[in-house]
Amino acid sequence: MFTDLMDLPPEDRRLLLEDLREDEARHVYAAAYRAAGTSYALWVDDPVGFCDQVLGSSAWSVPRKFMSALTENKQVAVPSCFGSSKTFSCGQMVLWHSLVHPVGTGVTVTLAPLWRQVTHQLWREVRGAHSRAGLPGEIDTAQYKLPDANGLLTRVAYGIAAAPHNEAAVQGIHAQFLLLVVEEAGGIAHTIGDNLAGLMVGDGARMIAIGNPPTDEANTWFEKLCRDPEVRTIPISAWDTPNLTGEEFGECASCPGNTHSPAKHMVDRAWIERTTRVHGPKSNYVRAKIEAKFPKGLSNVVIPADWVELAAKQEEPATGTRLCDLGLPDETAEWLVQEGAWVRLGVDVAADGGDELVVGRVVGDLLTVQHTSSGPENADSTQVAGIVLTHIHQAEALRRRLGTAARVRVKVDKNGIGWGVAGLLAAWGREGIHDAEIIGVMVSEVTGREPDEATLRPYRKRDEMWIAGRTLIQPDAATGLCQVRLRVDEMTQAQLAAPKLSTNSTGHSVVESKKDQKARGLSSPDRAEGLLLAPYEPAVDEDEARLLV
Numbered sequence: 001m002f003t004d005l006m007d008l009p010p011e012d013r014r015l016l017l018e019d020l021r022e023d024e025a026r027h028v029y030a031a032a033y034r035a036a037g038t039s040y041a042l043w044v045d046d047p048v049g050f051c052d053q054v055l056g057s058s059a060w061s062v063p064r065k066f067m068s069a070l071t072e073n074k075q076v077a078v079p080s081c082f083g084s085s086k087t088f089s090c091g092q093m094v095l096w097h098s099l100v101h102p103v104g105t106g107v108t109v110t111l112a113p114l115w116r117q118v119t120h121q122l123w124r125e126v127r128g129a130h131s132r133a134g135l136p137g138e139i140d141t142a143q144y145k146l147p148d149a150n151g152l153l154t155r156v157a158y159g160i161a162a163a164p165h166n167e168a169a170v171q172g173i174h175a176q177f178l179l180l181v182v183e184e185a186g187g188i189a190h191t192i193g194d195n196l197a198g199l200m201v202g203d204g205a206r207m208i209a210i211g212n213p214p215t216d217e218a219n220t221w222f223e224k225l226c227r228d229p230e231v232r233t234i235p236i237s238a239w240d241t242p243n244l245t246g247e248e249f250g251e252c253a254s255c256p257g258n259t260h261s262p263a264k265h266m267v268d269r270a271w272i273e274r275t276t277r278v279h280g281p282k283s284n285y286v287r288a289k290i291e292a293k294f295p296k297g298l299s300n301v302v303i304p305a306d307w308v309e310l311a312a313k314q315e316e317p318a319t320g321t322r323l324c325d326l327g328l329p330d331e332t333a334e335w336l337v338q339e340g341a342w343v344r345l346g347v348d349v350a351a352d353g354g355d356e357l358v359v360g361r362v363v364g365d366l367l368t369v370q371h372t373s374s375g376p377e378n379a380d381s382t383q384v385a386g387i388v389l390t391h392i393h394q395a396e397a398l399r400r401r402l403g404t405a406a407r408v409r410v411k412v413d414k415n416g417i418g419w420g421v422a423g424l425l426a427a428w429g430r431e432g433i434h435d436a437e438i439i440g441v442m443v444s445e446v447t448g449r450e451p452d453e454a455t456l457r458p459y460r461k462r463d464e465m466w467i468a469g470r471t472l473i474q475p476d477a478a479t480g481l482c483q484v485r486l487r488v489d490e491m492t493q494a495q496l497a498a499p500k501l502s503t504n505s506t507g508h509s510v511v512e513s514k515k516d517q518k519a520r521g522l523s524s525p526d527r528a529e530g531l532l533l534a535p536y537e538p539a540v541d542e543d544e545a546r547l548l549v
Helices: 002-006 010-018 022-036 039-043 047-055 061-072 086-099 115-133 190-197 221-227 269-279 284-289 305-312 381-402 418-430 461-473 490-496 514-519 526-533 542-548
Strands: 075-079 106-112 143-147 153-161 177-182 205-211 343-348 357-363 366-373 409-413 437-441 485-487 501-503 509-511
Touching: 002 010, 002 022, 002 039, 010 039, 010 047, 022 039, 039 047, 047 061, 047 086, 047 115, 061 075, 061 086, 061 205, 075 221, 086 106, 086 115, 086 143, 086 153, 086 177, 086 205, 106 115, 115 153, 190 221, 205 221, 269 284, 269 490, 305 461, 305 485, 305 490, 343 381, 343 526, 357 381, 357 526, 366 381, 366 526, 381 409, 381 418, 409 418, 409 526, 418 437, 461 509, 461 526, 485 490, 490 526
Parallel strands: 075 205, 106 153, 106 177, 177 205, 343 409, 366 485, 409 437
Antiparallel strands: 143 153, 343 357, 357 366, 501 509
16 A cells, blocks of 8 residues: 555645545555554655645745755755745754654754754744644754654754854764755855765765855855755745745744734845845845845955844843843833943934934943934034933933943044034033043044054044944854844944945055945945944044043
């Protein structure tokens, strides 16, 4: 019976299984168990049927395509746009491969660059699908165990973090039937990826690598894999997804009630239009996140978009106090801050009232934008200083509640009317209206510091500010973690990743000017510069410091 069923094409087998009565189905499953060691062997060559008939979830057309491709190809690569349900689909494949082989013969290993990506993304989907379908075995944070023929629990699937220099993490993984599920493949280093190739020995080894192409790095391991003629590559552009094509594919399995389409959680036209407007239609961000293509014509950027995105997703610390629990009326966010954390503000004053007035803030490692506004009132230095004063008072209240010894420091861009704003704020400080240190920053001036040959050697203070921000946001090569948490809107993130970095005739580093960015069709990076001014500590002339503070 089992042999006859397995001789059928998967599509025909699905139809036959759907028509079985309950008593007939029990006989079929028993036959599969006797013949192949697991009742789920009926879907060993049919992950799509497994998802439909065992998990009770519907996949849309492109995931069905790459699921089927994995049974016919040793390696499958899926460069994907944002919001394509790729993680959901990979979670289903983990369960498929874990159950269709007899316990002890198959192993499914999931990899991602960071441990939180393993546990919070892919394995969340694995746990959810396992629970909804009432599948056998025990599952926890990142491993799945099933009883073997003797009733002993055996690990059939597990997740690991593959940090760039941790080659040992992907060594010694072998099984008769092995499936590697590589999530966030755009962040997998060459050292890790090259070691994965060594695991692809034997007919029973398979690998699927899936993720967004990186935005600011060319010739990554993932790009190399996608270009390999021996690898089946199936891209997912945003234009291929259901909200853009009108494809219908069942009801959402993740939300209570199951009353809406899974497409509700996927990329839509509004997001595409907004992202294109913010980043520019020809940007590598749009190319990667919307078109699922790898970057081309890369210019050196100050802060890569991938770093910005990682800092924006940086997890909250294990300890601390939520801002909203401090009892301050202006602090409503749930982000954690630490006792004694230094509070600093940055103010990018709208030039001649144009562009935006921005107030950025840093509390310890937490970077936020506290205020943005545009309009003719920003041309009045007194009104602008009044707005900033409000945020100084809020920062001072926060500083007192945290028990911080250092005074609030406020860095004000002195270009244009910023000179008057800095002067007014300093005068109000001398009059006792506030107790903050006011630091005027003329960003067009030289840094006032001796060049360090080990650094990028900034030319002016604006260049130094951006390069200092780059250092803060840059993830650690070993851990993949950033020094700061960015809790900012999409526009600010886009502005942080926009400016190019070049070198002038004297060998100094120069950050692309606002004027040149506007000529490329980008908005003025006011939000980014207001934010970066907050942690920036310029060299200040002692005579000027006595006048301002």
